[in-house]
Amino acid sequence: MAVKVLERRPLSFWERTYLPQxxxxxxxxxxxxxxxxxxxxxxxxxxxxxxxxxxxxxxxRDPNGREKCVxxxxxxxxxxxxxxxxxxxxxxxxxxxxxxxxxxxEFDINMLRCIYCGLCQEVCPEEAIWLxxxxxxxxxxxxxxxxxxxxxxxxxxxxxxxxxxxxxxRDEAGRQAGGHH
Amino acid sequence: MEALLLDLLRSPELPYVAxxxxxxxxxxxxIAGYSVLLERxxxxxxxxxxxxxxxxxxFLAWIPLLGSFLRLGGFIxxxxxxxxxxxxxxxxxxxxxxxxxxxAPVIALAPxxxxxxxxxxxxxxxxxxxxxxxxxxxxxxxxxxxxxxxVYGIALGGWASNSKFPFLGAVRGSAQLISYELAMGLSxxxxxxxxxxxxxxxxxxxxxxxxxQEGMWNIVRQPLAALVFLVCIFAETNRHPFDMPESETDLVxxxxxxxxxxxxxxxxxxxxxxxxxxxxxxILMFLGxxxxxxxxxxxxxxxxxxxxxxxxxxxxxxxxxxxxxxRWTIPRFRYDQVMRLGWNVLLPLAVANLVLTFxxxxxxx
Numbered sequence: 130m131a132v133k134v135l136e137r138r139p140l141s142f143w144e145r146t147y148l149p150q151x152x153x154x155x156x157x158x159x160x161x162x163x164x165x166x167x168x169x170x171x172x173x174x175x176x177x178x179x180x181x182x183x184x185x186x187x188x189x190r191d192p193n194g195r196e197k198c199v200x201x202x203x204x205x206x207x208x209x210x211x212x213x214x215x216x217x218x219x220x221x222x223x224x225x226x227x228x229x230x231x232x233x234x235e236f237d238i239n240m241l242r243c244i245y246c247g248l249c250q251e252v253c254p255e256e257a258i259w260l261x262x263x264x265x266x267x268x269x270x271x272x273x274x275x276x277x278x279x280x281x282x283x284x285x286x287x288x289x290x291x292x293x294x295x296x297x298x299r300d301e302a303g304r305q306a307g308g309h310h
Numbered sequence: 311m312e313a314l315l316l317d318l319l320r321s322p323e324l325p326y327v328a329x330x331x332x333x334x335x336x337x338x339x340x341i342a343g344y345s346v347l348l349e350r351x352x353x354x355x356x357x358x359x360x361x362x363x364x365x366x367x368x369f370l371a372w373i374p375l376l377g378s379f380l381r382l383g384g385f386i387x388x389x390x391x392x393x394x395x396x397x398x399x400x401x402x403x404x405x406x407x408x409x410x411x412x413x414a415p416v417i418a419l420a421p422x423x424x425x426x427x428x429x430x431x432x433x434x435x436x437x438x439x440x441x442x443x444x445x446x447x448x449x450x451x452x453x454x455x456x457x458x459x460x461v462y463g464i465a466l467g468g469w470a471s472n473s474k475f476p477f478l479g480a481v482r483g484s485a486q487l488i489s490y491e492l493a494m495g496l497s498x499x500x501x502x503x504x505x506x507x508x509x510x511x512x513x514x515x516x517x518x519x520x521x522x523q524e525g526m527w528n529i530v531r532q533p534l535a536a537l538v539f540l541v542c543i544f545a546e547t548n549r550h551p552f553d554m555p556e557s558e559t560d561l562v563x564x565x566x567x568x569x570x571x572x573x574x575x576x577x578x579x580x581x582x583x584x585x586x587x588x589x590x591x592x593i594l595m596f597l598g599x600x601x602x603x604x605x606x607x608x609x610x611x612x613x614x615x616x617x618x619x620x621x622x623x624x625x626x627x628x629x630x631x632x633x634x635x636x637r638w639t640i641p642r643f644r645y646d647q648v649m650r651l652g653w654n655v656l657l658p659l660a661v662a663n664l665v666l667t668f669x670x671x672x673x674x675x
Binding site: 154158 | 352354355356357358359360635636638639640
């Protein structure tokens with residue numbers, strides 16, 4: 130194989146004294162002193178959280194205000210650190226969304242266990258559990274660090290939903306029932 | 311008033327001596343504390359950060375503009391740091407050689423304090439130097455000799471810690487000091503040669519050297535000596551790029567790895583004390599001391615003394631900033647590079663400069 134030998138220029142006397150490099154370095158750091166600092170003064174200034182950030186897991190409602198979780202417990206089973214604890218419950222027969230049949234009676238996420246892996250969000254067939262923008266989770270007791278259902282919905286809020294799966298199911302069922310009669 | 315001030319400076323009676331000692335310790339602790347603040351602030355600016363800007367106290371914080379200025383400038387931080395060193399637990403590891411372990415920080419700090427007392431800060435109206443302890447005619451030699459004793463604190467601390475990293479740090483520190491002491495002593499000899507012309511008394515006295523720079527600073531007349539001396543004081547004070555005894559990346563904490571609380575604080579103060587000594591010596595021998603070019607402060611009487619003190623303080627602050635600036639610019643040399651630089655480059659340079667000065671003085675003089 131042909132080898133091309135690069136000729137290395139020998140260091141000049143000044144370069145061997147280190148001094149030009151040191152002076153150059155001092156110039157660089159001096160210019161840095163004059164530049165404004167990039168520090169974010171954290172508690173007073175907060176970072177802008179990009180959309181798609183995976184922070185604290187939350188529960189969300191659909192645009193009609195229906196809680197999306199149907200307490201299938203897939204997230205509970207997939208959760209690697211076993212941070213999620215769901216107590217399933219039934220939706221009473223007379224309710225507007227009775228055809229969904231199930232909803233969680235209690236839904237606790239222990240944020241002392243959660244590792245923010247996002248598997249719960251990935252596994253959820255209803256797109257009901259989302260890791261959202263909250264990045265700071267603090268509490269003074271262990272109990273405070275367990276997010277209950279009310280707190281999860283408060284954190285989660287409402288996310289846009291283009292499918293509205295259960296509304297379609299109800300309409301479909303209504304249409305089919307109408308077609309038979 | 312004037313008599314009292316002069317007594318405070320000169321009187322050999324015990325209360326005055328004690329007062330001088332307290333002034334010295336207070337001043338050194340304050341200067342060390344604010345040097346640490348300067349270090350933290352300057353490193354922050356160089357790295358695009360803000361630096362300490364949170365510490366504040368009640369009462370001070372409530373003063374409208376001054377309060378927030380003190381807080382944002384971090385000016386209360388040194389007090390908080392010092393208080394922390396004083397009040398935190400002071401554990402002594404089980405494996406250390408206890409008497410020497412306790413003694414080492416004291417031995418590190420004492421020479422620094424002794425030399426700082428000898429440094430002339432300004433000239434009194436009658437022409438004598440303003441210093442807490444003006445020292446003998448051989449001022450500079452005594453200062454070199456005593457300040458080099460500081461390394462005993464490092465060596466003793468490293469050895470008494472009875473642990474690998476402090477030991478390595480202590481060995482490096484001692485070797486480095488021996489290597490650079492020689493070049494440092496030789497590099498300033500030309501300055502004495504220039505000052506001690508025939509007929510000049512007290513040629514080794516720093517005040518005489520300062521007076522001898524009235525027309526032109528020695529850094530102009532002896533640039534090579536200034537450069538060698540500058541590199542040497544960086545090495546002597548164990549500052550970057552020569553902080554061999556500490557080398558926190560390869561030796562954990564170096565000689566003070568096993569130290570904590572106020573003992574570590576004393577080492578810290580000693581380091582900054584040596585920085586002040588090195589800077590002061592450089593300023594006195596090469597940068598005109600308490601003089602400014604074209605300004606006759608000596609003719610102003612008492613005001614001249616104050617002006618000289620202010621000029622010296624400003625130069626000292628600038629030089630301390632230079633120390634910090636260099637630290638956050640240049641990475642640490644490897645140990646063998648430090649040794650090679652000391653023995654193969656600086657020592658021959660210093661000798662060559664000395665011989666050259668001899669020849670020039672012999673021919674021209």
